[in-house]
Amino acid sequence: MKVLIVLQILTYVSIILVSSVPQDLSNQIRRIITDDGYPFEEYDLKTQDGYFLQIHRIPGGNGEKINQIQGKKPIAYIAHALFQSSINWVCSGRNVSLAYLLADKGFDVWLGNNRGNIFAQKHETYLTTSPRFWNFSWHESGVVDIPETIDFILNQTGKSELFFVGYSESFTELVVMGSLKPEYNGKITLALNMSPAVFMGHVKGPARLFLLILGCFISGILDKVGHFGITVSPLMASISTLILKHRLSRFLFLTYIYSVFGIDYNGTDLEVLRKEIVYLPGGYSTKQLSHYSFGVINPGTFRQYDYGKSENMKIYNSTVPPDYPLEKVTVPIVIFQGLQDFVASPQDVEILVKKLPNVVCRTKFPKFNHLSFTLTREVRTLVYEKIADLFINYGKNKTCN
Template identity: 40%
Template sequence: MPWTTTRQRCRVFVAIIALNCCFWLAKAFGKTDDNPDILLLTPELVRRYGYPLDIHDIITEDGYTLQLHRIPYGRNKNKKAQSETRSPILLVHGLVGSSADWVLTGPEKSLAYILADAGYDVWLGNNRGNIYSRNHTSLSPTDRAFWDFSYHEFGIYDLPAMVDHVLHTTGHDKIFYGGHSEGTTQFWVMTSEKPEYNSKIALMIGLAPAAFMGNIRGPIRKLAKLTYLGVWVGETFGYPELRSRSTWGKFVLSLFCQNMVNAQFFCSNLLFLVAGINREELNTKDLTVILTHLPAGASWKQVVHYGQGYIDPGQFRQFNYGEDKNLRMYNSTIPPAYQLERITTPIALFSSDNDWLATTKDVELLSARLNNVVFHHNVPISIPFNHYDFLWGKSSWQQVFEPILRLLTQYQ
């Protein structure tokens, strides 16, 4: 068929119009952000700043291929020969995040680099479904079944596979663990459903810890009210992919969200409307890089599972499919609750009064249910940390990173 079909002519016409619009917008608002970090993947980001990085592909018990990124030592002192003796720490991202979350703000401001420079063997996890973990032994991302997972599967399959691989590779008996948001949720799932993993973690560090969701704030509550609809759609048609940022999307964001651009106010609100408003802690120089790496891919079933926690406040349960399927899967019309009292790992929590997703009331409920909280720092409202400031806030060094380094030394 010749290229001059009506459909192809329309595509060419639309592409030309779009390009002209972008050139006009670039002229009107200024140049696009030329920061190369916008387009670089985690391994490229890490190596760009002079750190070593190894890539490890592992396969979960149910067939998903996960990619781990390892920074075995820091850049200031080459201690490669001593890497066997360096304590390993596994860091796992939150919902729609990736390993990049731990390095986006660059050396001396990102936790992964700070830990590597402090002498730790840093491992960055990637859950199934994000841009680094989109392979399976028999399924394709185009298959409906590929996206049929929530944070339950992260705790049952993904995190145990990561922990076991780090232990096997390093030869250590225990590792440190750090999770942000959903990275904490899957830890609660793992250590309650598979309590034998408690003995494999020397200390768990939970940033913006998420389990109970009954007190979330902000516009996200509107989405949470559609949870029942989300279950019906997923069970009827398949749970869709929550797609990662496309190359086109990154271009548009680099156009509008760069520093000193008039529309940057709008871009910052993309984060604030979900995580909590905090202009004081946001470094606008990092905004474009952050937004072009987030979202990094997920399943809508993860969002639906969190929504179930909002409409069933005070409960932290396995996925609710409805009475009929619950009865087939769980032998009960109500999903089983996660038995948090089974968790014996020492736990350090970092929370904030200004976090709209991991709210103070919900974190207090979680803390009361955990038996081994050895440290809990709640950032007061006078320092209005939002959900992401634990990773990228201007005060994250004083409020989060410095206490973490002290805790790790204590639990060596």
């Protein structure tokens, strides 16, 4: 009973935080992109289950006129990680941003947002103050948000396929889509994925303990009392900014981050971190974390959501949730992984690569942790330019060389 009361209090606290989300975010991302000299478009997508997702587009490079370039460029769809939103792909600035780099290299860049993040907190029926709004994991994003965003982009542009960039959870969603909706494999020319979070049996550090406690003791209760959202607020952003201003608090903060995600031996770019942290976390449901926790409890498995034996029988006609059939994920996949990654560990990525039938290229970064693909020093040179070159070369000759 005490646990239920605590969780209900947390739910109400999260509601307060959600209601404090800045209301001018659409103007903020528009201002960031246009001030940096790039064309900008914004779209609203209503999913089949009633969520409204904002999609942001950079249809050309710096200084290009929109009416001169639409329909002539290959498409790059960039999806975000669990703690992110579309704004994290541009707030790092002209000299860093992957979105800007791809736009300058000749791509029509689309930035997606999944349900529950700061650009997708509207529903046709539910308010964000309702646990029903937050009753989703990355499964729903994989079977609804990602494929419907792909269809929207292709319909808007008249194209038949696109390039995909995934990071951590968005790769989880990609393989959910590819396994349960295999027709979408043919709509992606090449999928580049950083820190692929699928198998979770070898997660290390505090994240492992947290997910074990969540999966073993808390998830079942949350399924009954209702999951809640965790979203950035002005207060949280101010505290984060203050922490990074002082040497000691910054050191302690980075020490904690490295203990959770692994050490970045290349070094964290503090300027990029300062720009991104004010938009973190980008908004997610506790059910997403719960779903990951089941992979820690059951190493070597990648399954649909576990509601407990009795509910599983009602939903799946089995006491155990079904595995996602990864053999059906035939989209050409490139994997970028960090060997210091505590979340998408090298051991779990090895399992993943053996399960996927079409990994066409794989690059290991010995000094990188889970966050390095957005926060490490010189990330544009070390990572993003490689992504652009891969897309360009693969578009020409279907090879990674």
